[in-house]
Amino acid sequence: MFELRGVTKRFSELAAVGGIGLAIRAGERVALVGPSGAGKTTLFNLLNGSIPPDEGEVRLFGCDPHRLPARELRRLQQQIGTVHQQFHLVGNLRVIHNVNAGHLGRWSLFRALHSLVRPLEVDRAVRWLRGLGLEDKVFERNDRLSGGEQQRVALVRVLVQDPSVILADEPISNLDPEHSRLVMDLLRELNERRGKTVVICLHDVNYAFSHCERIIGLRSGHIAFDDRVSEIPRSLVDDLYRLERCG
Amino acid sequence: MRLEELESARPIVIAAPERARAAAPPAAAARPLALGRRHLWLLAVIAAVAWSLWESGLFRRELVNEGGWSLVLRLASSILRPELSAEFLAVAWQATLATLAFAACGTALCLLIGSVGGILASEVWWESVFPPRGAGRSRLRTARGPWLAVRTLLTVPRAIHEIVWGVLLVAILGLDPLVAILAIAIPFGAITAKVFAELLDEAPRHSLGALRASGAPPLKAFLYSLVPEALPDLISYSFYRFECAIRSAAVLGIVGAGGLGYEILLSLRSLRYEQVWTLVFALIVLTGLSDLWSGLVRRKLGTGSRFDSTLKTRTIGDTPRYRVDPVIKGSILGVGLLTAFGFWYVGADVARLTGSRTAQLLGQLIAEAIPPTLGGMTLLEFLDVCGQTLAMSILAIGLAGIGGALLSFPAARNMLVPGGVVHPGGRRPAGRVAGVGAYLVSRAVLLFFRAVPAPIWALTFLFVFFPGMLPGALALAVYTLGVLGRLMAEATENLDTRPLTALRAQGAAGSHVFLYGVLPAVLPRYTAYVLYRWEVCIRATAMVGLVGAGGLGRLLTERVSSFDYAAVATVIIAYIAIAWLVDLVSAAVRRDLR
Incomplete structure (x- = not known):
């Protein structure tokens, strides 16, 4: 599904990701752990085709996204849903429109316009929002929501998009324990019952062990370890964070 | 929580304790009223523009002076040979x-x-x-x-x-x-x-x-x-x-x-x-x-x-x-x-x-100006001139707002040009050239529109239109369009692009990114600019009135040239009153849209 070979990405001389090789197969449930600045977000942007690598090769669904014609690239990206760390929602729009933005890859221009005047597919959006405790916010403006609420809206948008891969960049960083569990359970269920490939970037190591099958540790742009959960001793993950703090 | 439950229409009870306590599943928030304050303002704007169009005499009387076209043609054709002696x-x-x-x-x-x-x-x-x-x-x-x-x-x-x-x-x-x-x-x-x-x-x-x-x-x-x-x-x-x-x-x-x-x-x-x-x-x-x-x-x-x-x-x-x-x-x-x-x-x-x-x-x-008089007009006639001035400003700002908004997107550095968020051309060279071309052309048009002063635009429009508020409104519209388009393009360039790239990353087409990402983000800003320029526009009607377009500006010129300072004082008072009124309305709209 995803294949990275010797991928390097620099931002003004500084390598955010340096020579990474990585393969993720369909149906996997992967946790990506590592201290801040380890290159997790950059890796995600490489995986969803938003940025091209400086060196090496990125293959999504077996193709190089940056060689595809625009239309083909869009079709491919519709299969990859990203929950961004800073949500990246449109503040002035109501929640329903932000959620419905998940349909944009499929909707015709006319349909997209129509929905802005009179929201379409409200029922579907409401069902997902209700599942995450947001049923009373459907017609609220997005910038009136709290951080935790926006984070869940961003997740609902991806659920509505219904991609075959979900990339979640710290999806529970703003949530209370109750909602964190709700979201993590949901992601696991999407993987187990719907066969969606799920890659989650996490700071909470406990969830990495309890909810994922495979853990990839990142440190300063390199892969520190990559194995099945059962093969990884807890201390290895703890070291990842500790080393960074000393260095 | 089960996926099937989420996706089915049946109401669900979530396992979380605070949710379970609520006996009935909470109803989803009600749809907002169809007619909010914003809609009322929108209706008011449509009514104001309709009234202004009627005031301008469009469809009611002959407005175009057919003989003037040759002059416009001569003016346009001499652009390529400016005098360089x-x-x-x-x-x-x-x-x-x-x-x-x-x-x-x-x-x-x-x-x-x-x-x-x-x-x-x-x-x-x-x-x-x-x-x-x-x-x-x-x-x-x-x-x-x-x-x-x-x-x-x-x-x-x-x-x-x-x-x-x-x-x-x-x-x-x-x-x-x-x-x-x-x-x-x-x-x-x-x-x-x-x-x-x-x-x-x-x-x-x-x-x-x-x-x-x-x-x-x-x-x-x-x-x-x-x-x-x-x-x-x-x-x-x-x-x-x-x-x-x-x-x-x-x-x-x-x-x-x-x-x-x-x-x-x-x-x-x-x-x-x-x-x-x-x-x-x-x-x-x-x-x-x-x-x-x-x-x-x-x-x-x-x-x-x-x-x-x-x-x-x-x-x-x-x-x-x-x-x-x-x-x-x-x-x-x-x-x-x-x-x-x-x-x-x-x-x-x-x-x-x-x-x-x-x-x-x-x-x-000052002695002559006190007390102000209507200078031989009836109050009704005078109010009609005030109305014309207001209509001129509304028509001008309406046209300028629409035109400026349309041109602002191709003129913004982060939209249509390659690498921009709604760049439609993909990797085809033709698309790239079209994007850059649209950028350059729209920038040039905006620069030209605002570089030529409004009274000069008015004089040009007076070649083909009979004197009245319409050529004045058009002149102000063209000039204001140049100013607004530039301001709006700057606002668009200052957008937070991260939500836009997020939409792009999920495979949305350029037009969709524009609709769901760009437009909602810039519209409040654009409205604020339009309202602000409307306040400027009402004062600027004096400028085009001076060269023969209608409204208070023209009345002012006539009164000044006949040294009737008592009547001049009335015109100035009327100007202050209208400007004050416009400021009030504009402040009210801004408050409601916030």
């Missing part, structure tokens, strides 16, 4: 220098008025002169009286357009360079005072409080606390005023003060179109250079988009720090030299201001 180039050069000199002197005086007025019009000044005593509701009373008085006093010169000041000053001072300088300095000074006062009031006050507490007198405490705090914004706004002054100086030529506007008017009236273009090109270069300069200084000062200081949208707290950059140092020195040159070049006879003849004429004029 050495003799005429010398004329154009002198006119350009004169315009520059008027602008420099006008800005210098305007800043003088603005600095003094700005301190006197700031709430914080009066509060430090009359420190609040006591507590509760009576706290601010003493400081509030003089503050309100200065504020009110400043609204009058602001409501009157530069060109009206020009007309009045010509009556007192005759055709003198002083007219152009004062006509810029008086209204600009009042606006600057208001903005400076707001900047001072917004600056952090801790340092002022500390200095006052240690016994420093108000003015000195001000100089050492608030003034340095607000300085980058003050300098930035001053450069913006200079930029505006150049445009005004060109327009003021029309009342006979000289400079580029005057020469353009002369050449246009004598049908020497080749000369017109030479002068217009000179004006484009002059305004373009001053735009660039002011933009550079403002960027160096870190004071974002050009209207931010007047629109008060910047959040308090991110006050840009003032670093003495060589560009800024040089610019301030340059402005000083330019002002000195300006006063030397125009050779304004300042003694004339204090001369006995001026005082005598001024006294005579």
Whole structure:
């Protein structure tokens, strides 16, 4: 599904990701752990085709996204849903429109316009929002929501998009324990019952062990370890964070 | 929670304890009412535009003068052969220098008025002169009286357009360079005072409080606390005023003060179109250079988009720090030299201001103006002219708003050009060329529209339209479109692009990203700009009225040329009243849309 070979990405001389090789197969449930600045977000942007690598090769669904014609690239990206760390929602729009933005890859221009005047597919959006405790916010403006609420809206948008891969960049960083569990359970269920490939970037190591099958540790742009959960001793993950703090 | 439950229509109960406690599943939020306040405003806007169209006489009477098309064609065709004879180039050069000199002197005086007025019009000044005593509701009373008085006093010169000041000053001072300088300095000074006062009031006050507490007198405490705090914004706004002054100086030529506007008017009236273009090109270069300069200084000062200081949208707290950059140092020195040159070049006879003849004429004029009369019109007729003026401004701002918004997207650096968020062409070279082409063309159109002064546009439209409010409205619309399009393009360029790239990353097409990401983010900003320019537009109707388009401006010209100052006073009062009304409506709309 995803294949990275010797991928390097620099931002003004500084390598955010340096020579990474990585393969993720369909149906996997992967946790990506590592201290801040380890290159997790950059890796995600490489995986969803938003940025091209400086060196090496990125293959999504077996193709190089940056060689595809625009239309083909869009079709491919519709299969990859990203929950961004800073949500990246449109503040002035109501929640329903932000959620419905998940349909944009499929909707015709006319349909997209129509929905802005009179929201379409409200029922579907409401069902997902209700599942995450947001049923009373459907017609609220997005910038009136709290951080935790926006984070869940961003997740609902991806659920509505219904991609075959979900990339979640710290999806529970703003949530209370109750909602964190709700979201993590949901992601696991999407993987187990719907066969969606799920890659989650996490700071909470406990969830990495309890909810994922495979853990990839990142440190300063390199892969520190990559194995099945059962093969990884807890201390290895703890070291990842500790080393960074000393260095 | 089960996926099936989420996706089925049945109401679900979530396992979380606080959810389980609620007996019935909470109903989803109700859809908002179909008719909110925003919709009411939208209806009001549609009604206002419809009324303005009716007022303009469209479809009701013959508006187009078929014979005029040949003149327009001749004017357009001579764009490729501007007159370049050495003799005429010398004329154009002198006119350009004169315009520059008027602008420099006008800005210098305007800043003088603005600095003094700005301190006197700031709430914080009066509060430090009359420190609040006591507590509760009576706290601010003493400081509030003089503050309100200065504020009110400043609204009058602001409501009157530069060109009206020009007309009045010509009556007192005759055709003198002083007219152009004062006509810029008086209204600009009042606006600057208001903005400076707001900047001072917004600056952090801790340092002022500390200095006052240690016994420093108000003015000195001000100089050492608030003034340095607000300085980058003050300098930035001053450069913006200079930029505006150049445009005004060109327009003021029309009342006979000289400079580029005057020469353009002369050449246009004598049908020497080749000369017109030479002068217009000179004006484009002059305004373009001053735009660039002011933009550079403002960027160096870190004071974002050009209207931010007047629109008060910047959040308090991110006050840009003032670093003495060589560009800024040089610019301030340059402005000083330019002002000195300006006063030397125009050779304004300042003694004339204090001369006995001026005082005598001024006294005579005021005596004649009291009491104001309708000058032989019935009240109904007069109100009709006021209505026409209002309709002209609505029509102008409506067209300019739509056109400016449409052009602003191709003209923004981050939209259609390759790498932009809605770049449609993909990797095909044809798409890239189209994107860059649209960018360049729209930029050029906007620059051209705003570089040619509105009265010149009005004169051009008067070739093909019979005099009335329609050519005036069109002229104002074209000019305002140029200004608005540029402002809107800047707003679009300053967008947070992360939500847009997020939409892109999930495979949405350019048009969809535009609809769900760009449009909702920029619309509130665009509305604010349109409302702000509407306030400017209503004053500017005087400008196009002066050259023969309808409305109060034309009435004013007629009254001035027949020396009926009592009637002139009425027109000016009407202008102030309409401007005040427009400000009120615009403030109300802005409040409701927030």
